[in-house]
Amino acid sequence: MSRNRQVRLGARPVGQPKPEDWQHVTEAVPEPADGRFLVRTEYISLDPAMRGWMNDVRSYIRPVRIGEVMRAAALGRVVASKHPDFAEGDHVTGTFGVQEYAVSDGRGVLRADPARAPLTAYLGVLGLTGLTAYFGLIDVGKPREGDTVVVSGAAGAVGSVVGQIAKHLGCRVVGIAGGAEKCRLLTEDLDFDAAIDYRGQDVRAGLREHAPDGVDVYFDNVGGEILDTVLARLTLGARVVVCGAISQYNATQRSPGPANYLSLLVNRASMTGMLVFDYEPRYAEGIAALADWLAAGVVTPRETVVDGTVDDFPEVLRKLFTGENVGKLVLRVSG
């Protein structure tokens, strides 16, 4: 327990990150100074955005430096504290990184109450994942009752929550996901009206069938060809929420971009980027709504929990981009 195992970024990946892009390091467990506390990591969140953080480009957040512990949201337990607001035994979430132990001054740290919801929910539906779905759909997508809402990456962490919220708001919800099993999950377990399997089906034909009157709100997690295909089906005044582009994150060549963007002009539609961090002043509102919906069964959390050690992080991250996970992907840190 006196050793802190860490995964650090070793090199800027080209395409899909390779084992050589990571450094596995063991350090002494740090001592928290006054006003700080030590967290032992129990769950590490794996998010598509991580891939962007590894690139040395100007973005909404600075890149992870070479040799730095990989940035990650995580949930852990306070094991030593010199901070007035956090006590030993508290469950907390924060950007603790891919390591067994982290020291924090409490900034950006939220408490997780296992009596209220399963701990993993605090990284998922009640964490940045749920808040991304909530603010992206409601504030940017502005769905109205009866609207057709299409979401890509629909079986993923954010997409599965978006679809369930949209359904609750009285929309017709069509999910796009990869594989028959994910599509079955969407329609049978999560109450989506329809699902399109982009691996086995023509997305264009699927949209014609399942969104015959066009798409009022498109919540995009994937980018690429699917975005382009949905753009061609927008209704007048449609809203496209650009939340992510997982199909592009490992691209080694410049991708062509959505050729059908002129559908925005023809339909007087809009395409707007969203980032959850902008909504920090309203997190409490979002979490309150999501907690109510979770309790009421409106939103069923979906997750893929992989048991392992922090050293398994690179391999688990790979699953995100190959589409092996359903719902929120989490690494449960044993040891």
Place this chain on the structure above:
Amino acid sequence: MSRNRQVRLGARPVGQPKPEDWQHVTEAVPEPADGRFLVRTEYISLDPAMRGWMNDVRSYIRPVRIGEVMRAAALGRVVASKHPDFAEGDHVTGTFGVQEYAVSDGRGVLRADPARAPLTAYLGVLGLTGLTAYFGLIDVGKPREGDTVVVSGAAGAVGSVVGQIAKHLGCRVVGIAGGAEKCRLLTEDLDFDAAIDYRGQDVRAGLREHAPDGVDVYFDNVGGEILDTVLARLTLGARVVVCGAISQYNATQRSPGPANYLSLLVNRASMTGMLVFDYEPRYAEGIAALADWLAAGVVTPRETVVDGTVDDFPEVLRKLFTGENVGKLVLRVSG
């Protein structure tokens, strides 16, 4: 005076329209029935949107049919009337088409007062051109004082008005246009802060120099590579107005689309299509503002008037796409 010369669409053009795509026809001048009036065309408006109307695709307006008189906004004089609201001698604008005479029931027809402004202004600054600039910039672009506003097709009919309005609203205005002469016009005659000649200069370098803090509002008339280049320079919360894409209208191959669209995500920016027809209930507001600005010299109308007959329409239209015109392009119909 008893013959009505017309230009009709003869075929769906592939790429730049060719002479064979047009039919030149002579008909008898029609007699207006009760509730209608006859207009003799004096000026025909040439607009980039015309190219889209020739394609057989679902869009915001039905395509011009093969064999139909080419759709065009025009200004003319009432020469015979059985309509209570329009008298012989009135100057009027409307969608009269590429022909010497048109019959109208008055719908969509506006009066033009030559005592208030030069007649051509009613097709330009005081017509749909000016209204497009006004509502596109103000309602969709939402410029704030001190913003950097970039406009492409800046020496064109809409672009030149957009830039002048933005300047009046206290923005830093950078125009993108083709050729040194157009750029000189922008900075010397129209008071733009800077101009980038996309034919002679690297647009990216030009933006770094003239919009060093990034682009808050981009008013896009051209699409293609220029759109993509500007997207990479957006500021947080920037607004992109998709008004047109003249670089694409004659494309015979599918264009690649703006690869840098993920700048919308990184910058939480939006890209929104606009069409002037949606603002019809507010035309009076726009025209009042534009007329004031015209009278006060805030907006200097720019136009290229070509003298000819309706038969010259195809050749004049070509100028729009080769970039030969400055400001509003108008065919003055003699004969």
